[in-house]
Structure formats: structure tokens, C-alpha cells
Amino acid sequence: MTRTFLGLPGPRPGAAGEGFPARAARAVRDSQLRFNLRKATRTIRARRAGVVSELPDWAELRRAGKAIKDHTLRNLDAYLLQLEEAVTRAGGHVHWAADAAEANRIVAGLVRATGETEVVKVKSMVTQETGLNEALLAEGITAYETDLAELIVQLGDDRPSHILVPAIHRNRAEIREVFAGRMAGWGRPAPEDLTDDPPALAEAARVHLRERFLATKVAISGANFAVAETGTMVVLESEGNGRMCLTLPETLITVVGIEKLVPTWRDLEVFLQLLPRSSTGERMNPYTSMWTGATEGQEFHLVLLDNGRTGVLADETGRQALRCIRCSACLNVCPVYERVGGHAYGSVYPGPIGAILTPQLHGMESELERSLPYASSLCGACYEVCPVAIDIPAVLVHLRAKTRHPVAERAGMAAAGWVLERSGRLARMQRLGGRLRRLAPERLPGPMGGWSDTRDVPELPAESFRAWWERTDGGRR
């Protein structure tokens, strides 16, 4: 499999060569991050549980959601062609991109053709995946993020750490610092007397972005769903920046992964219930926009992106990851995510879904991708909440089997195999251990050190259970 660019740009803390354990170790030392994450994930978890329990047919919706996605993936070629035809019929233009570089080239070309050098963007994970902003910048085009959290991330020269709340790792004081210090460099400055009161911060963002929305002629968006039957695109959001981007500019370029399709209009009745309740824990998100082709005089381009997805589709166990509707419920329940946050996962897809998606999309050549399938305790909470029933633990185990286990583990297993093979060998080793037990170190040497860094090395008993049994005849002597 060729390496797929997954939004892991160069000189950031933690290059792709660094594994999950090292990144996680750094993250858990950040007490502010842990506090924010804990508060945020707990709040959103409770909210989700409340609105999910309101629906008596949640289990049936989940079953339908899963089946609709599986059916779509099974017939993806036909549905993509149907979508292409419907979008074209409605006056839109459809482009196909095999990888990130091609998608970026197509988008840059479309922007250049308009003669514009600035674009507004609405939260789109897929263009983070392709590194679109950086690619556009290289062509002299500036992309402005418009989602409040993305704005915080962009102004702070930071990376998103959560699918839904990308700036979950920042608290209000930090956000105030970012706005006060950086807004002026990107456009309208923050007010002099900006406080860290959340409504004041939101107001600053509103004012900062308003002129840009009114003036910018090209927008780039993602989409949550694309309906093959009708050619309709669907974007769910909260703030209205999505509506601004989708409605006001003269040219709209929408980039979607090929797994975003649903076959029919009616299928939306399932996903419009599953997604908001799983994601923000609301009965419905504030705004959902749906449009079909060129709308209200706008020029519309749709870019369909593969970028490794067809490789995932070929894996019988792994392909279920493509059902993902990016709700982020699995992040919010994950005990590992809650402690380390999104950056430790080293890609735009954090948390449990990232742990199965990144290695599959990206290949397992680097330490990071090989370590991701281990970034889980396999507790299964992610599977429980997933609205399309992705069995994340099963895929993790499947991916673990594909990676080579770490050297120390392989050596340890081989040694254990040799010792356990014959009972005589075991007895001799146990006697030896008993005699040498005073010499046992608290930290294991060499590659085993990682294990004992977070655990106490068990004390070796003076006598093994088998030896004790023989000596005392099971306690009778």
C-alpha cells in the first residue's frame, strides 16, 4: 500500500516516527489538558446519554444506520456513479481525486480559475486529512477557517484535538490570549477590552469573521452526507458559519470522502436522528443545510476523494471503519482518550476511530501507526455508543495481529515458550529465581523498562507454588 498523506505535517511536536506511548506520556503530564478533557468528555457523555434514552427506537435506528452504510459500501461504485449523474443534472461539476495531492491540485485549480486568492472554509475533516490549507498557501491562496474552534486552532497555530470540539484542549483564558494576540494578524483585531467570558469571546469571533463572510467569493466545505439518489449534500453545524460559507460565496467547492454516501433521500431520516444525538448530545443541531447541485445562482463543484479508502474497503474486518459518521461519541467515552487527548493519536482522526482508521488509511510503516492499535484497553465502550455499530475493539485486535509485536514482547514470549514447554525446565528456572530474588531490580532492564515504568515489578516468592505443594503435599504435611 502506498503511503497516504493523513494530515501529519512536518515540524510539529511529535513527528510520525514517534509512537503513541511517547505522545501519550507527554499529554498526560499536561494537567490543564487533562482537566479540560475530563470536564468536556463528561459533560458531553451525560448529554448524549440523556437524548439517546429519549428515543424508544434507538437500537432499531442504529441497526438501520449500520445496514444502510454496509449496503452503500457494498455497492459504492454504482452509488458514486448515481451521485455523479444527479449532481451533474442539477448543474454541479464532479471531480474525482485518487489521493490527497490530487484533491488539493483540483481545489487549487478551481480557486485559481475564479481569480480569487482568499477562501473561507467550514469545518471539514477531509481537507485537514489532505492538508489542503498548506497546499493552497503554497499556491498563494489563503484559507480562512470559520468554525469557532477551528479559528482558535488556526490563530493559535495549533492542531485540532477532537472531531467535534477541535479546541477542547484550550480553556477560556487560553482562548482569550489567542484572540487578543493573533486576530489582528489575520483581519479585524479583537476588541481592546476582550475578557475571557465565553459570550464575549464568541462575539469577538462573530465580528472578526463577519466582514470576511460578506466579502469572500469562494468557499470550501465538507459534507456529512451525500445522497446518491438526488445528488443532495448535507451539512450539520451549530454556529451558522457553515450556512455563511454555503450560501454567500459565488463558488462553492465541497470535498467529500467516497464513504460519505447514502443511497436514498429517505435514508436521511435515520442519520438525522443518529448523528446529532450521538455527537453534540442534542435532539437536533442548530443548523442543517441541504442543497442539490448549483443552488441560487452559485457555481458548485464536488470533489470525491479516495485517499486510501478503497484500501480499507478491501479488508473484510477493517472496512466497517468506513461506516463512521464522525460523531465523536467514541472519543467521549474512551478512558484512554479522556486522559491523553487528541494530539497523541498523531492524525486528524483521534480517539478510538482514529486508532483504527489512521493505520488503515495510512499504512503501518511508522512507529505511530504500528502503536495505534495498542492505544486501547479494549473495554468496548466505543462500540456500545457507536451509532453505526462499528466494532472498534474487533478491528483493533485484527490490526494488532497485522503488526509485528515489539521486540521485547517477542523475545519474552519466545523465552516463556521455551521454559513452559517442559515442566522440568520450569521447576529449574523457578528454583533459580527464588535463589536470586534479592537481586531482582525495581526497574526492568533494557526494552522491558517501559513495562516497569508504570508498574511495580512483582516480588519473586522464595518458593514456587509447585515446590510448596510437593514439599507439603498440598498443605497436609
Added chain:
Amino acid sequence: MSSRERILARIRAAVAGAPDVEIPRAYRGAGDLPDTGLVDLFARRVGDYRAVVHVVPETGAAERISASLTARGARRIVVPGGFPEPWPSVPGVELMTDGPGLGAAELDTVDGVLTTCAVAVAETGTIVLDAGPGQGRRALTLVPDYHLCVVRADQIVAGVPDAVARLVPDRPLTWISGPSATSDIELNRIEGVHGPRTLEVLVVT
């Protein structure tokens, strides 16, 4: 080979031999939810989003609109073509029709917008606009900071499947559930970022 052909070929190779699946639709579909008490439920659910809700009989609608616009202190309000005649006359408030002079920058200077809707969903407290009569193009309900939406009781359906069944996909659709909001700062819900910060819904029975 073009990327289109390459992607399609890869898909076909990837799924060859995989079984297809039946889609079980045992959830509550269109027509399955009880359709009684919808006005009450809708009003409560809209209220949960901290939108302002009024329920009035048809004869009291004009008066209610007038009272709301006055209380808001509005001077210029956009009313899309097709809004039911006769338009209420509100002292001190200019009701403007949409037209070529009303670009995004001008829209940013009006005090609000008064519209109807296409469908409303009781279970989720959602109104849906489809750019039909009395609703206008999408920018009208987006740029101004105040949106007063009139919902007829017979437009309220029970659940999301009922709404999907009533709507026509090739129209531009905007589903609105409460005012613009964000939870991006420490997960505190803040009403109003880019869309209208105040949503007022008037249910006419």
C-alpha cells in the same frame, strides 16, 4: 486510466464477493408517531433551545407579530415575497421586500427577518425552510441578527421521518433548531455566533 476509473476499479475489486445486506427499518418511520399534542410538544422543544415561542390563534397573529417587532425595537425588517397578505402594519417598523438592492452587506444592516416555514418537527423542535413562498432565499434568514418565524399548526409533523417524507430534496433546505449556538469554549453553550442570535417562533393555531 483516469482517477475516476481507477477509484471505481479499486472499489469493484475490494468488494467482489462480499455479501449485500438487507436494511431493517424497524424504527418509527413516517406516520408511526402519535400525531396528537404536536403544538404543545413543538412549543416545549423549541423552548428548550432557548428560543422564544408564542402560540396564538390565527386572529391574533398580526397583533403578536406587531408586539414582537415593537418589543425588539426593530426599525427595518425584511419580509420575503409570498408572506401571507395582508402584512401587519407595525408603527415605526418598515417592512421591506427582498430585491436586487439587498446584497449581503445591506442585509447585514437590517434588524431582522419575518418568514413562514415549510415544515416543523415536534419531537426535535425544528423548523425547516425550503425557500418557498414567505421564506425567500437562504441569506435572508442568515445574515440579520433576528428571525421571527411563523409556523402554522398544520405544518407541524411528529418526527424527523415525517419531515423527510414531506420535503422536496431539490429545493435548498435549512433545518433550524434554536438560535445559532456554539459549545466550543469549555462546552458552555453560547447562543449566537454567526446566524441570528435571537429566534422567535410564532405558532398559529
